[in-house]
Structures are given as C-alpha cells and as structure tokens.
Amino acid sequence: MDIELLQATPQRVVGRMPVLGNTQPYGLLHGGASVVLAETLGSIGSALHAGEGRIAVGLDINATHHRAARSGHVVGVATPLSLGRSVAAWEVVITDDEHRRVCTSRITCMLRDAPPGA
Known part of the structure; x- marks a missing residue:
C-alpha cells in the first residue's frame, strides 16, 4: 500500500498513499485501497487515544x-467524531492531488485493555 504517515496525534491523523500500485484493472484507485488507508488512519488515532496498555480493535x-x-x-x-473510554469513532476524508474529495469513510474502534504479553 506504501502508506506514509504524515501526522499522528490523538486528535488528527494524516497519511498519504500513491495511486500507482493501488489500482483496480481499469487503472483507477481501488475502493478497497481507500478503505485500507481510512482504517489505518482511524486505527492509529484510536490507539493513540486509548493510551499505553490499551489496544484499538x-x-x-x-x-x-x-x-x-x-x-x-x-x-x-x-x-474524531467521538472519543470515549471504550469506543472511538473517526471520519476520514480522502482527497486527490487537486484537493478534490475522493472518499469519505467512518471507522469505529473498540478500545480495551491489551491482553497479557501484547
């Protein structure tokens, strides 16, 4: 996927991904690749919000x-749309090089204590 993380805080996560290598057979950005980018960013933000010793699923x-x-x-x-103790929800807006919206995603993660040994 070649995702590059540009910013990561509990309030904002930004990442960049090339279109080349992440296309469907017609040469367009694969919708699944957009979802992978969104899930990556939302999961990172959720984990940062959850804090040490906790995980985001x-x-x-x-x-x-x-x-x-x-x-x-x-x-x-x-x-973030909502950051609680047990659930975090994020909106992820994906834009192209011309700042046009390509995709809007929403991801919800459960926050829990990390299992022993994790």
Whole structure:
C-alpha cells in the first residue's frame, strides 16, 4: 500500500498513499485501497487515544466513493467524531492531488485493555 504517515496525534491523523500500485484493472484507485488507508488512519488515532496498555480493535467501517483517482497520491485526514473510554469513532476524508474529495469513510474502534504479553 506504501502508506506514509504524515501526522499522528490523538486528535488528527494524516497519511498519504500513491495511486500507482493501488489500482483496480481499469487503472483507477481501488475502493478497497481507500478503505485500507481510512482504517489505518482511524486505527492509529484510536490507539493513540486509548493510551499505553490499551489496544484499538475495529468494529465497523464504511466508505462512500465520490470520484476516481488515476494518478499521483491521495491524502487521508482522520478526525474524531467521538472519543470515549471504550469506543472511538473517526471520519476520514480522502482527497486527490487537486484537493478534490475522493472518499469519505467512518471507522469505529473498540478500545480495551491489551491482553497479557501484547
């Protein structure tokens, strides 16, 4: 996927991913690749929010694909919708090199204590 993490705080996570290498047979950015980017960013933000000794586990993810990306990079920006003790929800907006929205995703993670030895 070649995802590059640009910023990671408990309030905002930003990552970049190339379109090349992440396309479907027609040369367009694969929708699943957008979802991988969104889940990566939302999971990182959830883990940062959860804190040391806790983990984030995905519960739900959805995505709406607005337009195709054919070249360059896409950038995902994850911002929290709700940050609780046991659940964190994020909106991830993915845009192309021209700052046009390619995809909007929402990811929800369960936050729990890490299992022994993790």
